[in-house]
Amino acid sequence: MATLVRLQGRLPGFKEGFFQRNRCVDEYRQMEYYAAVKIQSWFRGCKVRAYIRYLNKMMIFIQKWWRGYQGRKQFRKMVETAYFIMKMNFYNEMAVRIQKRWRGYYIRKYIHNYYALKKYLEAISLNNEMVRRGLDEFAEMKEREEEKQALEREEKKKDYQARKMHYLLSTQQIAGIYNSPYLKSPDPMELQLRKAKPLGHKAKPRQKDVVDPCQLPRTDSFSSQPVPLLPPIGRQKPQGPFRDAAEVLQQRLKPFEPSMRVAASSASLEEAREKVKQEEWRNRVHDDEFFPFASCHKPYKYIPSMQRSSKYGKENYGLKYFREQHTEKWITNKDFITAVPPIHLFEKFGKTYSRAGEIV
Amino acid sequence: MSQRQVLQVFEQYQRARTQFVQTVAELATRPQNIETLQNAGVMALLRPLLLDVVPNIQQTAALALGRLANYNDDLAEAVVKGDILPQLVYSLAEQNRFYKKAAAFVLRAVGKHSPQLAQAIVDCGALDTLVICLEDFDPGVKEAASWALGYIARHNAELSQAVVDAGAIPLLVLCIQEPEIALRRIAASALSDISKHSPELAQTVVDVGAIAHLAQMILNPDAKLKRQVLSALSQIAKHSVDLAEMVVEAEIFPVVLTCLKDSDEYVKKNAATLIREIARHTPELSQLIVNAGGVAAVIDCIGSCKGNVRLPGIMMLGYVAAHSENLAMAVIISKGVPQLAVCLSEEPEDHIKAAAAWSLGQIGRHTPEHARAVAVANVLPVLLSLYMASESSEDLQVKTKKALKNILQKCTHLPALEPLLHDAPPNILKHIVGQFSKVLPHDSKARRLFVTSGGLKKVQEIKAETGSLLQEYINTINNCYPEEIVRYYSPGYSEALLERIENYQPIL
Incomplete structure (x- = not known):
């Protein structure tokens, strides 16, 4: 109770105090609030800034690594290209060197070979010399021949002069x-x-009343052949046992009549056979001959007839020979000559006017 | 009246006719009689005698007609107008060989004058009978017929084609194998006349195998036959590469080279023509000729003759040199250039000079070496003088100009160029100065010589338009020398020097 009393005793003051205290608090509340906000804002700001700073730092770290990586990659590529280009340049240079040498060699060896050309030209000049010499010799030979001919002609002329x-x-x-x-x-x-x-004295040609066309001036080359003389008009019948001129002429100009033997060629039979053969060969459609449907063409075994077969063997008379031959009586082995040449005069019989023909 | 007296009348008449035609034939051999004979109406009188009963009179009448027609084309036309040709053609097939010869002679005499007259003969159907005459036994008839065919074919391609269509070529080729020289000669000439018109006609001649026979006859001692044979071969070879190769394959080299040494001028000319026609086609054929020594032989041939005979040889050298530089070098080492230079200065005729100039241009146009060889032969002044001469023909001037240009553009032999500097016209001068401008920057000795010989002075005197090619060349030359020297040699330098003296203020 005491406490209570003590408490009661303190009550009026307490109320006051409480009031005082509340008022005091209320008086400073706004200020404190602002102060708290300020402090908090500052603190929070610091915190966030620190965080952002941290993030930034991290980001820079990452970017640094990334960019470094990228850069290195690019650089490596660049180096590679540069190296490649360098290599290519080098190769090209070397290729040029090789090609230069090769082309020079090739051209000098095969296309514009100076030594070959020189040799060729020397050969040509040598050949030319030879040809010139040969041709000169030829011309000289010709000249000599001509001279010789001229000399011979001269000699002949002199000789003729001397004879004259x-x-x-x-x-x-x-x-x-x-x-x-x-x-x-x-x-x-x-x-x-x-x-x-x-x-010697030449016999003078007999003068004729008709001008001899041989003595015409020959200016054209084609008239070099002498023109033959014409038959004289109206010749009289010569005296003597002469036949009529017409008959003689007919006999002379009758067409050629060869004998049968002469008219037909000796090979005419062979020729005709050959011709027929050719004809057959040409007209044939197929090389294999056509066989008939029947089987008769097939080779059959020969069966001798009962009547003609005998147990005494074959009789050759009438099959192999028809006449008795006694070869032991022959004088000579040669055959008689069977073909007799035709007698010439028989064929002319009656066709000529010769008396001799008639006698035969 | 007895029978004898009656017959005597006829005999007298025949004798008179014979005498008449023989006298006319004899008179027709002299040109001064022809006009009188024509005025006396000889044509009208000879025509019935062509149908005379006596063959001797017939053929003498034909002979007289032939001689008259041979004389000029008026008389030949009179023969055509007089309807004599059908009679002749008819009897050409029927009569004996003497008449055939005379009739073929008339046809030849008519046909030789003009294409129209030859066409008239073809229209009469004479070709077929002439071709039949080629099969005749008598060489004289064959000769006359092939002569007539050759004269008909020589005018133009159509007439030649007509002769070919009549089937004459195989028979002509047979004719050149005959033993008679005159017949061979004329058959070869006919083949030449036929093949000269077109490649097709030449091909038909070749197809019958004429080349082998012709090639065999090159060595024949008869000069006239050789002429015709070489002419026929060259007419065949001229058309195409194939034909030329076929001619070459008949192994005419080196036999044909001996013809270049012949005593007969025309044989030489035709042989050179043949070689030219072959060399013309390809470098290979030219090479073949060079290897066979043909160039040397042709050069010798040029040296041994004069005038027109030289022309084919000169052209052959040009054709060979035109193909390639090696061939041109072969011509140079065969001593062709001095020979051509001789032709250029000696020959009086312009066309030969033009050919020589052309050939020299072809030789010198390849490399500086070639141009030097040409320049050393002292050809350039001669070419220049021919180009400048007023009496030269237009063709010669064109050819010499082209040759000069070809040679100068390659020439680096300055001593030969210097004399030209003084008297060349501007269009030539351009090339000369151009050559100097190319050589001088690289050759110090030449620079020195150029000054001492007065070349630089001459160059300064040239008036060139600014901006022209000539001016550029002059500038290039001037740039090779120090300025004082150029100024020293410029015209009017002494005045400029004196002026400087006048303007000079003496230092006291």
Whole structure:
């Protein structure tokens, strides 16, 4: 109770106090609230900033690694390309070197081979020399031949002249003009005259009343052949036992009549056979011959007839031979000549006017 | 009146006719009589005599007609207009060989003048009978017939085709195998005339196997036969590569080269023509000719003759050199250039000079080496003078200009170029200065020589339009020298120097 009393005793004050205290609290409440907010906001701000800072740091860390990775990757690629390009350049350079050498070699060896060309040109000039020499020799030979021919012609002409002037030959009594006694030695013509034979007198061609066409001037090459003479008109019948001219002419101009033997060719039979063979071969449709449907063409076994078979063997008479042959009586082994040549005169009988023909 | 007196009348008449035709035939051989004979109406009188009963009179009448028609184309036309041809053609098939010869002679004499007259003969159907005459036994008849066929075929391709269609070629080829030289000669000439028109006709001649027979006859001693044979071969070879190769395959080399040494001018000419026609086609054929020594032989041939005979040889050298540089080199080492230079300066005729200029241009156009060989032979001044000469023909001028241009564009032999600098016209000068501008920057000795020989001075005197090619070349040359030297050699330098003296203020 005491407490209660103590409490009661303290009650009026307490009320006051309480009031005082509440008022005081109320007085500072707003301020404290603001202060608390401020403190809290500051603290929270610090916290969030720290967090963000942390996040930022993490992000930078990640990005740093990522970018580093990317960069390194790219760099590696770059290095690779650069290396590749370097390599390619090198290869190209080497390829150029090789190709240069090869092409130079190839061209020099096969296409524009200087030594081969030189050799070829030398060969050509050598060949040219040979051809020139050969042709010169040929021309010289030709010239010599011509000279020789001209000389021969000259000689012939001289010879002819000598024969023509043979009458100028010196005789024992009178020296000819080429054998002048005032000369030391006779003229060469004199020697020629001695060798030559005098020209004989040619018989002069008989003059005819018709101009001989052979003596016409021949300016065209085709008229080089002499034109034959015409038969004279109206010739009289010559005296003597002569046949009529018409008969003779008919006999002379009758067409050629060969004998049978001459007219037919010796090989005519063979030829005809050959021809028939050819014809058959040409007309044949098929190389294998057509067989009939029947079986008769088939080879059958020969059965001798009962009547003709005998137990005494075969009689050859009438089958192998028909005439008795005594070969031991033969004089010679040769056959008689069976073909007799036709007698020429028989075939002409009655066709000629010769008396001899009629006698036979 | 007795029988004798009656017959005497006939005999007299026959004698008179014979004498008449023989006299006319004799008179027709002289050109101065022809006009008188024509005015006297000889055609009208000869025509009935062609149908005379006596064969001698017939053939002498034909002979006289042939001689008249041979003389000029008016008379030949008179023969055609007088309807004489059908009679002749009819009797050509019927009569004896003497008449055949005379009739073929008339046909030949008529046909040789113009294509129209030859066509008239073809229209009469003469070809078939002439071809039958080619089968005749007598060589004289064959000769006359092949002569007539050759004269008909020579005019143009259609007439040749007509002759070919009549089947003449196999018989002509048989004719060239005959022993008679005259017949062979004329048959070869006919083949030549037929094959000259077109490749097809030449091919038909080749198909019958003419080449082998023709090639065999190259070595024949008869010059006239050789002429015709070589001409026929060249007419065949000229059309195409195939035909030329077939001719070559008949092994005409090196036999044909001996013909180049022949004493007969026409044989030489035809042989050179044959070689030219073969060389013309391909480098291979040219090579073959070079290897056979053909170039040397042709060059010798050019040296041994004059005038038109040279022309095919000159052209052959040009054709060979045109194919490739090796072949051109072969021509050079066969000493072709000096020979061509001789032709260029000696020959009086323009067309031969033009051919020589063309050939030289073909030789020199390949490399500097070739151009040098041509320039050393002292050809360039001659070409230039021909180009500048007023009496040269237009063709010669064109050819020489082209040759100069070809050679100059390759020439680096400066001593040969220097003389040209002084008298060349601007269109040639351009090339010369161009060559200097190419060589001088790389050759110090040449630079020195160029100054001392006065070339630089000449170059400074050239008036070139600014911006032209010539000006560029001159600038290139000037850039090779120090400025003072260029100025020293420029025209008007002394005045400029004197002016400087006047303007100079003496330093005291």
